[in-house]
Amino acid sequence: MDTDGDPVPEPRGIPAAAPASLAEVVTVRHGPLVDHELVLSTGATASDLTSAMIMVPPQAALVSFHGDVDLSLVFRERPGCYGDSPEDLAGPAV
Template identity: 55%
Template sequence: MNDTAAGAGDLKTGGDTDELDPEPGHLAELPRSLAVVTTAREGSAVEHQLLISPGATAADVTAAMILMPPAAALVGHRGAGDVALVFREPAGLAADAAL
């Protein structure tokens, strides 16, 4: 039975020797996310800022927003190229989450 899978580590048969393809190297740096959530806590207030950069896809925004509590409400926005949406958790939710 022939193995038809292709990828790193494939056996090359050429000439007198059998050689393996080299394994892929590590990325020097992970790509920067185009949608990032930061959280700020001040007393009982908890705010989450969603920073969306140009080129962000719906998938980027969704992946970032899933990090915020569902009850957080949009309370402000800023923008000058990138867009920052600020969500605030209801007061009771922040205290419950600490337990």
């Protein structure tokens, strides 16, 4: 209350920006194939990984991985691939 007895609103702070996730998924379409690259940065937690994996369709198969400072997992899907084997999802050998 102020000196006149009127209620005083509580001070409001500036809302903090949501922290950036250390795991993200980038989707790339090329022809009938769709790649989902999951990138994990150093310091990523299991929670970051779980939140990012939700963006990868369950029928996508792991076809490649790369690591240096960050870890990159590439999952590939193809429309109508529910009956395909993981070898078929990798696409033609180059």
